[in-house]
Amino acid sequence: MQIATDSPQALTAIRTDLGAIFVSMELSRSIWLITSLLPGSGEKLSKHVVRAGDIAGLMARFTQLRAKARARTGCSYPIIVIQEAGLDGFWIHRVLCKEGIESHVVDPASIATSRRRRRAKTDRIDGEALVRALLAHKRGEPRVCAMVRVPTPEEEDRRRICRERKVLLADRIRHVNRLKGLLFAQGVTGYQPLRRDRRERLEELMTGDGRPLPMHLKVQIGRELDRLELLLEQIRAVESERDTLLAAEPTAMPAPAAMLLDIKGIGPEFAAILWSEGLFRHFANRREVAAYAGLAPTPWQSGSVDREQGVSKAGNPRLRTALIQLAWLWIRNQPQSALTHWYQQRVRLNGGRLKKSTVVALARKLLVALWKYVTAGVIIEGVVMKAA
Incomplete structure (x- = not known):
């Protein structure tokens, strides 16, 4: 079987005729690496660096990409951006959407990678992989990656109540264990820091060898109880806020x-x-x-x-x-x-x-x-x- 090689146009591995400028953003605390693929550029990917958090510089770079694509093809193309879900949250995605730019947030664990034991990993390689994943996604290839459903600001803010309570409970457990450990080292057992009479019972405690609690230890335990009581007050405030939210929920449909x-x-x-x-x-x-x-x-x-x-x-x-x-x-x-x-x-x-x-x-x-x-x-x- 022979393959025809006299085709007027050489076939490329990446389809770039999707009518858009594809851009990936590798985000870090210091810089943003912008990897772009312009129509008519074949497989050549351009890379630029923008200072982290510089939205004005990012928009200026997008303007330059549009001008470059227009000069090369004579047409104006929209920009489609992809970024990984990470520490930056979704604020960059919301800024891009507000500017009328199509933006996607991808689950980084869903992008296929090499299974070599020592695989190369750099921002440059990851940026190119994101562009290829975005191209495949826009071509309609199934299961190529998993795009994240970005919550609304209200939905994102609403779940902070339960998450804060979990953090406060973990802090409370640490303080209670620290108090019990300090007393156990003196032979004292059975003390419950979460009881309301915790300070009264502290005055009655005696060490295992029959001595009153040492002065500096008692002062340290008192400061620890101050922090514990502040945590208990914050937990009550968070729970009250949660109950208020649930009480207001029946006003919405379908509750x-x-x-x-x-x-x-x-x-x-x-x-x-x-x-x-x-x-x-x-x-x-x-x-x-x-x-x-x-x-x-x-x-x-x-x-x-x-x-x-x-x-x-x-x-x-x-x-x-x-x-x-x-x-x-x-x-x-x-x-x-x-x-x-x-x-x-x-x-x-x-x-x-x-x-x-x-x-x-x-x-x-x-x-x-x-x-x-x-x-x-x-x-x-x-x-x-x-x-x-």
């Missing part, structure tokens, strides 16, 4: 957070996390729901080898953690539901083993059931609702 609160076993914290971290988004099917939470299965199949590697853990870790905690509580608070019966039957078939892996599967089923409940009003079979 999914309020619907979650109607189910026995789901309190304000779980309802806020489920809604702000995941269920506010639009999903096409149950597979997308499970994948977003990182609860989708990960098979390993090749020839006669067929094994399951567990859940992917590639989604929202906060939502996944909350769902697994809720799954354990669901068994206790909803013993007559169909999901609990399914869990108990699977555990019996396994001879009482594999409870942890089974509860992860229950968390996936529970997430899908709650998604159907808040979006389509499908009541979970056998679920008990709270009394009015």
Whole structure:
């Protein structure tokens, strides 16, 4: 078989006739590397550096790219930009959209890379890979990369309440453990720093060898209690703000957070996390729901080898953690539901083993059931609702 080689135009590996200027942005704290592909330039990629945060310089560079493409082809082309989701958040994407520029934010873990043990990685190589991924995405190639659904500023701001509370709880645990450790070194056990009479009980404590607490140790513990009480006050303020938000939620339609609160076993914290971290988004099917939470299965199949590697853990870790905690509580608070019966039957078939892996599967089923409940009003079979 012979291949014709007398074609008037040489075939290129990259299609550049998509009618746009494709630009990738490699972001860092000091510089932004701009990699661009202009129409009519073949496979040649141009690279320029802009100081980090310099939006005016970025727009000036885009103007130069448009002028260069117009001088080369005689036509005016739009600019399509791609960047990785990272520490810069979504403010650059919002600025570009406000300027009328088509912008995409990609999940960096979804871009295919070399599987060599020592693969080369530089901003230059990553910028070129982003441009190729953007080209393939605009050509309509499926599964070439995963574009991030950028939340609105209101959606992004709303989920800060639950995230701040989690940080404050972690700080509270550290302070409580530090207090108990200081006292344990003196032979004192049983002291509970979270009790309201913590300062009164501190005056009554004696060391293990019958001495009063040393002066400097008592002063240190007092300062530690000051920090702990400030944390407790901030936690109460955050929880009050969360409850106020949930109370205002029924004014919106279809009030999914309020619907979650109607189910026995789901309190304000779980309802806020489920809604702000995941269920506010639009999903096409149950597979997308499970994948977003990182609860989708990960098979390993090749020839006669067929094994399951567990859940992917590639989604929202906060939502996944909350769902697994809720799954354990669901068994206790909803013993007559169909999901609990399914869990108990699977555990019996396994001879009482594999409870942890089974509860992860229950968390996936529970997430899908709650998604159907808040979006389509499908009541979970056998679920008990709270009394009015």
